[in-house]
Amino acid sequence: WTEGSVTDAENSLTELAALAETAGSQVLEGLIQRRTRPDPATYIGRGKVDDLGAVVLSTGADTVICDGELSPSQLRNLEQRTKVKVVDRTALILDIFAQHAKSKEGKAQVELAQLEYLLPRLRGWGETLSRQTGGSGRGGGAGGGVGVRGPGETKLETDRRRIRHRISRLRREIKSMRTVRVTKRARRTRNSVPAVAIAGYTNAGKSSLLNRLTGAGVLVENALFATLDPTTRKATASDGRLYTLSDTVGFVRHLPHQIVEAFRSTLEEVAEADLVVHVVDGTHPDPEEQVRAVHEVLAEVGADRLPELLVVNKTDAADEDTLLRLKRLWPDAIFVSAHSGQGVEGLRAAIEDRLPQPAVEVRAVLP
Numbered sequence: 001w002t003e004g005s006v007t008d009a010e011n012s013l014t015e016l017a018a019l020a021e022t023a024g025s026q027v028l029e030g031l032i033q034r035r036t037r038p039d040p041a042t043y044i045g046r047g048k049v050d051d052l053g054a055v056v057l058s059t060g061a062d063t064v065i066c067d068g069e070l071s072p073s074q075l076r077n078l079e080q081r082t083k084v085k086v087v088d089r090t091a092l093i094l095d096i097f098a099q100h101a102k103s104k105e106g107k108a109q110v111e112l113a114q115l116e117y118l119l120p121r122l123r124g125w126g127e128t129l130s131r132q133t134g135g136s137g138r139g140g141g142a143g144g145g146v147g148v149r150g151p152g153e154t155k156l157e158t159d160r161r162r163i164r165h166r167i168s169r170l171r172r173e174i175k176s177m178r179t180v181r182v183t184k185r186a187r188r189t190r191n192s193v194p195a196v197a198i199a200g201y202t203n204a205g206k207s208s209l210l211n212r213l214t215g216a217g218v219l220v221e222n223a224l225f226a227t228l229d230p231t232t233r234k235a236t237a238s239d240g241r242l243y244t245l246s247d248t249v250g251f252v253r254h255l256p257h258q259i260v261e262a263f264r265s266t267l268e269e270v271a272e273a274d275l276v277v278h279v280v281d282g283t284h285p286d287p288e289e290q291v292r293a294v295h296e297v298l299a300e301v302g303a304d305r306l307p308e309l310l311v312v313n314k315t316d317a318a319d320e321d322t323l324l325r326l327k328r329l330w331p332d333a334i335f336v337s338a339h340s341g342q343g344v345e346g347l348r349a350a351i352e353d354r355l356p357q358p359a360v361e362v363r364a365v366l367p
């Protein structure tokens with residue numbers, strides 16, 4: 001369902017389809033319903049559930065993915081009515097994060113977020129518990145099976161207890177890993193090396209730009225969420241000053257709050273930066289919406305007061321009219337193409353220009 005315009009809903013659904021494909025699903029069909037609010041019992045309206053059931057039957061789909069967060073009972077009701085597995089946007093995003101997390105800390109953060117999402121939904125999910133916590137989770141369609149019902153009460157209670165234990169253990173682990181990172185950061189602050197954080201919507205080209213700016217071999221994927229663990233590279237300004245450039249986690253609309261919570265410490269690192277380079281995809285149908293989504297997350301971790309340099313990327317592929325419109329909209333933005341390298345030197349200069357100046361010792365020379 002959508003409360004906004006149908007175009008917004010279509011953009012969001014296109015992105016959801018891309019997310020589902022990133023998670024390994026094959027997307028068969030999209031369905032949009034315009035309503036003022038979701039149906040408390042079934043999310044989409046009851047009549048629309050029948051349409052959905054018909055689509056499931058005719059396409060042979062084994063999973064329905066909803067573009068929003070479903071309450072545990074909405075999820076259960078929809079599964080009962082459609083007879084297939086139902087996944088919401090949050091579960092899908094959590095699944096992709098799980099597939100892409102590489103560092104120990106990243107993995108622990110995702111597992112924590114998944115378990116917190118899972119706990120209140122345990123009854124309807126049944127066997128998915130082992131699937132979700134086994135590390136091999138590939139949601140968004142694969143596995144799970146049709147009509148999997150919850151385990152018996154006793155088993156359910158044991159499962160819940162085990163999950164709660166695991167959650168507290170993960171919290172402790174993440175806390176101690178965080179201490180290590182804070183110590184490293186303190187060292188950096190002591191040496192007063194300025195830090196530049198590259199933020200931006202997922203797939204905007206953050207990793208590509210980091211590669212361009214520093215020659216680092218960072219994985220670039222045409223998939224949402226290629227970047228999860230922050231990568232930090234050293235860079236040298238033309239005047240010889242050192243600074244660091246970090247690629248941050250990908251942002252996405254309606255980032256599940258569990259993810260924001262779990263990645264808070266990683267995201268907070270952005271808040272410690274001296275400058276945020278905010279990369280926007282110039283070829284996206286709605287770049288303003290992406291910018292808004294990123295600002296929302298930055299505000300949540302207190303990084304919204306930092307100096308920001310807006311960078312419109314992919315000028316090689318964007319159309320002229322869009323670029324002109326964006327230039328009028330954001331007169332201070334820098335336009336680049338990480339692919340062709342166009343504008344990258346200008347960007348480097350703009351970054352260096354905005355680095356905090358080193359404390360200069362001023363001595364009065366008396367005659």
Ligand code: GDP
Nearest residue numbers: 203204205206207208221222314317337338339
């Ligand atoms: P990230 O998720 O923001 O780190 O984005 P990536 O750097 O992984 O890039 C996402 C996709 O956009 C990849 O397919 C890149 O090849 C593509 N991409 C990045 N920069 C450019 C660019 O300047 N022009 C074009 N046409 N594509 C780009």
